Amino acid sequence: xxxISQKPSRDICQRGTSLTIQCQVDSQVTMMFWYRQQxxxxxxxxxxxxxxxxxxxxxxxxxxxxxxxxPNLTFSTLTVSNMSPEDSSIYxxxxxxSGGRSDxxxxxxxxxxxxx
Amino acid sequence: xxxxxxxxxxxxLSEEAFLTINCTYTATGYPSLFWYVQYPGEGLxxxxxxxxxxxxxxxxGFEATYRKETTSFHLEKGSVQVSDSAVYFCxxxxxxxxxxxxxxxxxxxxxxx
Numbered sequence: 001x002x003x004i005s006q007k008p009s010r011d012i013c014q015r016g017t018s019l020t021i022q023c024q025v026d027s028q029v030t031m032m033f034w035y036r037q038q039x040x041x042x043x044x045x046x047x048x049x050x051x052x053x054x055x056x057x058x059x060x061x062x063x064x065x066x067x068x069x070x071p072n073l074t075f076s077t078l079t080v081s082n083m084s085p086e087d088s089s090i091y092x093x094x095x096x097x098s099g100g101r102s103d104x105x106x107x108x109x110x111x112x113x114x115x116x
Numbered sequence: 117x118x119x120x121x122x123x124x125x126x127x128x129l130s131e132e133a134f135l136t137i138n139c140t141y142t143a144t145g146y147p148s149l150f151w152y153v154q155y156p157g158e159g160l161x162x163x164x165x166x167x168x169x170x171x172x173x174x175x176x177g178f179e180a181t182y183r184k185e186t187t188s189f190h191l192e193k194g195s196v197q198v199s200d201s202a203v204y205f206c207x208x209x210x211x212x213x214x215x216x217x218x219x220x221x222x223x224x225x226x227x228x229x
Contacts, residue, residue: 043205104162107161
């Protein structure tokens with residue numbers, strides 16, 4: 001499986017500001033995903049980010065609030081814009097391993113965001 | 117649409133007790149099924165998976181069998197340890213052109229010495 005890292009591991013931010021979360025993979029992968037895990041809750045998919053195309057957002061998530069970049073096959077960023085306390089969550093990136101021939105996703109360690 | 121229903125938690129057991137966490141699913145076609153584990157303060161780790169009916173996934177003493185007739189994928193372990201304390205998530209992936217994972221709500225397991 002791939003080794004996935006995320007930066008920052010945690011942050012405390014003021015409302016109205018923005019935070020960019022980085023996800024780095026040690027191997028080239030086609031499909032990367034961004035999830036949100038609100039306190040005590042399960043994971044909700046925000047968007048799918050494939051290299052060379054626009055991210056595909058799930059219902060309830062919009063690009064203006066969660067812009068995503070995918071400049072190459074090993075890196076992606078998620079920005080949480082104009083933050084409010086309701087954005088306090090763990091944000092996780094995942095990758096689908098084996099370029100579409102496997103349906104298994106592996107997750108990064110997550111970024112714990114607190115918005116005051 | 118796809119959905120996963122997990123046994124409500126929290127579950128509290130004594131060390132060496134037998135563990136079952138129930139998981140049932142609704143999906144079109146033939147999904148792949150997964151159990152992920154989230155230890156305190158960490159991200160999700162893949163625990164085990166099964167891709168077709170009657171497959172048994174196993175890892176670290178945990179097992180789960182893909183039961184198509186009952187649309188279930190229950191997680192079991194014969195003797196739990198304190199270090200197994202974590203949140204366990206059942207998930208499915210119906211594949212095709214969309215590799216979106218659908219998660220259950222998670223079950224918190226606490227194992228006491």
